[in-house]
Amino acid sequence: xxxxxxxxxxxxxxxxxxxxxxxxxxxxxxxxxxxxxxxxxxxxxxxxxxxxxxxxxxxxxxxxxxxxxxxxxxxxxxxxxxxxxxxxxxxxxxxxxxxxxxxxxxxxxxxxxxxxxxxxxxxxxxxxxxxxxxxxxxxxxxxxxxxxxxxxxxxxxxxxxxxxxxxxxxxxxxxxxxxxxxxxxxxxxxxxxxxx
Amino acid sequence: xxxxxxxxxxxxxxxxxxxxxxxxxxxxxxxxxxxxxxxxxxxxxxxxxxxxxxxxxxxxxxxxxxxxxxxxxxxxxxxxxxxxxxxxxxxxxxxxxxxxxxxxxxxxxxxxxxxxxxxxxxxxxxxxxxxxxxxxxxxxxxxxxxxxxxxxxxxxxxxxxxxxxxxxxxxxxxxxxxxxxxxxxxxxxxxxxxxxxxxxxxxxxxxxxxxxxxxxxxxxxxxxxxxxxxxxxxxxxxxxxxxxxxxxxxxxxxxxxxxxxxxxxxxxxxxxxxxxxxxxxxxxxxxxxxxxxxxxxxxxxxxxxxxxxxxxxxxxxxxxxxxxxxxxxxxxxxxxxxxxxxxxxxxxxxxxxxxxxxxxxxxxxxxxxxxxxxxxxxxxxxxxxxxxxxxx
Numbered sequence: 001x002x003x004x005x006x007x008x009x010x011x012x013x014x015x016x017x018x019x020x021x022x023x024x025x026x027x028x029x030x031x032x033x034x035x036x037x038x039x040x041x042x043x044x045x046x047x048x049x050x051x052x053x054x055x056x057x058x059x060x061x062x063x064x065x066x067x068x069x070x071x072x073x074x075x076x077x078x079x080x081x082x083x084x085x086x087x088x089x090x091x092x093x094x095x096x097x098x099x100x101x102x103x104x105x106x107x108x109x110x111x112x113x114x115x116x117x118x119x120x121x122x123x124x125x126x127x128x129x130x131x132x133x134x135x136x137x138x139x140x141x142x143x144x145x146x147x148x149x150x151x152x153x154x155x156x157x158x159x160x161x162x163x164x165x166x167x168x169x170x171x172x173x174x175x176x177x178x179x180x181x182x183x184x185x186x187x188x189x190x191x192x193x194x195x196x
Numbered sequence: 197x198x199x200x201x202x203x204x205x206x207x208x209x210x211x212x213x214x215x216x217x218x219x220x221x222x223x224x225x226x227x228x229x230x231x232x233x234x235x236x237x238x239x240x241x242x243x244x245x246x247x248x249x250x251x252x253x254x255x256x257x258x259x260x261x262x263x264x265x266x267x268x269x270x271x272x273x274x275x276x277x278x279x280x281x282x283x284x285x286x287x288x289x290x291x292x293x294x295x296x297x298x299x300x301x302x303x304x305x306x307x308x309x310x311x312x313x314x315x316x317x318x319x320x321x322x323x324x325x326x327x328x329x330x331x332x333x334x335x336x337x338x339x340x341x342x343x344x345x346x347x348x349x350x351x352x353x354x355x356x357x358x359x360x361x362x363x364x365x366x367x368x369x370x371x372x373x374x375x376x377x378x379x380x381x382x383x384x385x386x387x388x389x390x391x392x393x394x395x396x397x398x399x400x401x402x403x404x405x406x407x408x409x410x411x412x413x414x415x416x417x418x419x420x421x422x423x424x425x426x427x428x429x430x431x432x433x434x435x436x437x438x439x440x441x442x443x444x445x446x447x448x449x450x451x452x453x454x455x456x457x458x459x460x461x462x463x464x465x466x467x468x469x470x471x472x473x474x475x476x477x478x479x480x481x482x483x484x485x486x487x488x489x490x491x492x493x494x495x496x497x498x499x500x501x502x503x504x505x506x507x508x509x510x511x512x513x514x515x516x517x518x519x520x521x522x523x524x525x526x527x528x529x530x531x532x533x534x535x536x537x538x539x540x541x542x543x544x545x546x547x548x549x550x551x552x553x554x555x556x557x558x559x560x561x562x563x564x565x566x567x568x569x570x571x572x573x574x575x576x577x578x579x580x581x582x583x584x585x586x587x588x
Contacts, residue, residue, distance in 0.1 A: 041534065047560055050543055051567035054511070057575070061530060061542040071531050 001031055003174075004189055007167055008081060008107050011193055012036060016078040019102060021065055021095070022085035025049050026058035033058070040077060066090045069098040077103045084189075086110045087143040093155065100161055100196035109191045112168065114148030114184040132171050133188050149184040156194060165193040204280045205272060206238040206263035206287050211303060214340055220298075220333060223488075226323040230312070233337055234303030235259050235295035238279060239287035241341070244583075246576050248343040249285060250334060250370075251275065251294040252351030252358035255426070255482050256474055258302035261294040262287075277557045284566040285350070289573040293341065298333050299325040299481045307477030308409065318477075320406030325481055327354075327489045331361045335369065348372040348572050352554035353521065354482070357489050360529065363506035364491050372572050373506065374565075376513040377554040379525035380499055380532065381490040386520065389429055390483040393422035397476045406477050415476045420467030422479060427466050432517035432550035503532040509539040511568045513554070513561070516544060520551040541568070 001009075005028045012018070016038045020029050023042025026049070032038040042060040044050055053060035063071075066089055080103030086092045087110050099106035111133045112118075121129035128138040136143065147155075149168065156163055168179045168187025179186040201207050213234050220228045236259045241248060251261050253274070262279035264272055278284040279292055296304040299322060307322040314321075338346065349362045349370045356378025363373040379386070397403060400418030408414045431439075440459040455461045495501040510533055514526035523544050533540040545561045547553045553561065 039537075041540075047543070047564060050541075051564050054541060054564060054567040055571050057571050059509075059539050059541050061534075061540070062544045063542075071527070071534070073535065076535075 001027055003172075004083060004109055004169065004191060005031070007169070007191055008083065008109070009036070011107060011165070012038065012079055015039075017076075019043070019069075019072065019077045019080045021069075021080065021082040021099070022088075023049070023053065023058070023060060024083075026053035026056045026060060028081065028083070029053075029058045029060075030056045065095055068094065069102050072102045074101055075104055079103050079105050079107060081107045083107075083109045084111070087146050089145070092145050092147070093159070096155070096161065097159065100194060103195075105164065105193060105195045107191070107193050109189055110147065110152070111143070112149050112184065112187045112190045113146040114150060115188050116185050117188075119185075149187055149190050152190065152192070156192075161194050161196060163192060163194050167191040201264065204282050205276065206280050208267070209236050209238065209260075209263040209265060209273075211236050211259055211265070213303065214337065216333075216336060218336070220329070220336070222323050222329045223326040224324045228298070228305070228323060231298060231305035231333070232303070232309075233295050233298070233305075233333060235293060235337060236261065236263075236273075237294075237341075238262055238292040239290050241291040241343070242576075242580070244580065245343050246345070246347060246580065247289060247291050247573070248338075248341070248346050249290045249292050250338070250346050250349045250362075251279070251285075251292060252330075252334070252349065252355035252362075253294065253297065254351070254353040254355050255486065256423075256470070256479070257296075257355070258300060259294050259296040259304075260302070262292070275555060277555065278562075278565070284562055284569055286569065286573060289577070290347065290569075293337070293343075295334065295337055297325070297330045297482075299478055299485070301475035301478040306475065307406070307481065308475045317407075317409040319409060320477060322477065322481065325485050327357050327361045327485055328365065330358055330485075331365050334358070334362075335366055338369070344369065346370040347576055348374055348569070350374040350376075351378075352376040353378060353551065354486055354489075357486070361489075361491055363508050363510070364502055365505075367505055367507040370508045371575070372509045372511065372568075374511045374513070374568070375526070375529060376565075377515055377518055377521050377526070377551055378529070379521040380492065380528050382487055383525075387487050389425060389520075390487055393425050394480050394483055396421035396425070397480060400476075403476065406480075408476070414471075416471045419471035419474065419476050419479065420464070423467040423470040423474075424463045427463060429520045430550060430552045432519060432548055434517060434548040435550045438548065499528065499532040500535045503529070503538060504536040506533075506538055510541065511565075512540060512542045513565065514542075514544050515549065515551070515553040515561075516546045517548050518551040518553065 014036050018040030020042040043063040080099040089095050118129045168183040169175050170188045211234050215232045217230045260273040261275045262273040281288045296302045299306045307318045311318040349359045351359045356375035359373040359375050397418035400415030402413045403415040443458040492499040492502045514523035530542045543564045
């Protein structure tokens with residue numbers, strides 16, 4: 001399993017109920033279901049991913065995150081998880097509000113656009129950065145709302161979303177000394193646990 | 197006639213009939229003292245009878261879902277695209293059962309069969325059936341076949357409603373319910389279309405109050421009209437445009453009421469074929485069963501409470517251009533199941549083919565439905581291996 005998913009699963013207790021937004025091929029849900037007896041649903045729109053979830057026996061609903069989460073009641077889940085999709089939705093602010101409405105807690109991961117390498121790529125080359133965590137060109141990227149660790153935290157503060165825990169990791173999914181000290185500069189992927 | 201039976205066909209199949217002498221109490225308050233069900237099976241029931249799948253048919257359907265009844269058949273069974281060796285419902289792995297519902301006109305007891313009390317066709321005296329009644333009769337057929345628990349109960353449209361009712365009424369008797377292009381109950385518009393279809397039959401001068409069998413005739417025009425109306429709702433605007441556009445049969449206007457547009461010709465032909473093969477009383481009865489369907493009704497009109505009964509896992513599938521039972525209707529079922537905390541997966545197939553898409557070979561649909569059934573089969577086989585290992 002991807003290391004960032006491993007980090008997330010460490011945060012999720014035994015038997016929790018989950019909603020995984022943009023659940024991909026269902027790896028996280030399947031692993032948590034098997035090892036932590038969690039129950040829940042994934043939301044996904046890619047049909048190859050849906051088929052993979054079906055095969056794994058993961059509950060998955062075809063649903064576009066841009067349409068919101070209006071079909072789920074308040075606090076329906078213990079955790080709402082969204083890995084690497086915040087930057088791809090039309091209104092990340094609205095989906096964040098929905099996540100903390102539907103879940104007691106929310107776990108979010110996104111690529112940090114404030115990372116030193118991204119900054120220097122743009123500063124030195126004058127071009128939109130392309131890397132293993134941001135593997136697209138400007139014209140074909142699904143990432144339409146990139147943000148930095150600082151942006152995210154400012155947004156949470158303004159919208160009364162409490163940050164319970166933060167991890168920043170590099171492309172090898174390790175959390176170094178520098179990243180702990182200056183997360184906005186040295187974190188490539190940010191992982192947050194938040195609640196309303 | 198199939199020149200040669202395709203390799204992925206279940207081949208030549210023969211329907212079987214079972215006679216039931218235990219009275220069946222019906223929702224309408226009446227009782228069927230005895231009745232017959234006609235059914236077909238494909239594949240082999242495993243030793244522990246855990247690989248059985250029930251296929252529920254739609255409004256004008258019957259027991260012949262796959263393969264050919266004879267080498268003279270022009271077409272295979274109605275769901276041959278999905279049932280066969282290596283297909284979505286893989287007969288190498290599953291034992292598939294499909295029956296003609298009670299009240300039908302293809303071999304099971306229905307309005308056109310003989311009422312043993314009078315020696316005459318039942319006609320309008322055949323009791324009104326509901327989806328719940330069908331599910332009960334299907335459970336009895338399962339008993340006869342030695343099937344305690346279905347691996348899956350599967351159906352499209354009215355068949356999907358039966359699968360849903362199964363999950364509520366016999367939660368311990370199915371592992372999965374696959375509900376395709378269905379709804380938790382009919383809308384006023386759905387009922388309105390059914391009513392137009394029924395009125396066209398009821399007002400046909402050859403209907404004779406439903407006793408047309410005794411007059412050696414049948415309400416042909418009424419059936420044709422009923423089917424034409426139904427057929428329009430099974431296709432989408434796009435599907436009709438792609439298939440017919442405004443094409444003319446003779447290339448020019450005749451300024452009269454004969455067939456001019458290709459779509460008119462198509463509808464008349466479909467209606468004509470249908471009127472020869474389907475019993476009018478059965479059509480009345482089955483559309484009414486659809487109208488009555490509302491599993492939430494016995495749970496204080498609360499769908500969520502109704503959907504808290506099942507313990508099986510669900511696959512719900514809808515089609516974007518289906519306006520008879522639009523994706524929103526399927527999502528009502530999904531939402532109810534999610535609220536009730538049930539295991540459910542949902543897929544919305546993007547296709548212009550309309551309601552009838554559930555019968556067609558659409559790659560995205562086949563892939564997703566197939567992946568789900570693959571998992572169902574794996575579950576059975578893994579469990580069987582576990583059992584064997586524990587005995588070893």
